[in-house]
Amino acid sequence: MGRKMVSKTLELIFDFGSPNAYLALKVLPDILARTGAELVITPALLGGIFKATGNKPPFVQYAEAPVKMAYEQLEMKRFITKHGLTAWRMNPHFPVNTLLIMRGAMVAAD
Secondary structure: OOOOOOOOOOEEOOOOHHHHHHHHHHHHHHHHHHOOOEEEEEOOOOOHHHHHHOOOOOOHHHOOOOOHHHHHHHHHHHHHOOOOOOOOOOOOOOOOHHHHHHHHHHHOOO
């Protein structure tokens, strides 16, 4: 019997303003090389997703729970250290409005 070829695709839903999306993008090349998967980047306005789903960004959600925000920041530091992302710097202007650049990315994707 012949072996059936299976196509592997990894989709990254991406917003330029998301630190987590950026960090994921930095580690994906190794994962793609190891798995043979193809990367598809889908631009999406994260603020719109939050609004549509009734969620809030962590810095808003955890505003009154500083321990939760501190833990989220600790997890981010652990991820950065584990993957050797020594050039990482949090945008000093975070959060940023990415509406125009994300619209441009969506048009470019089409």
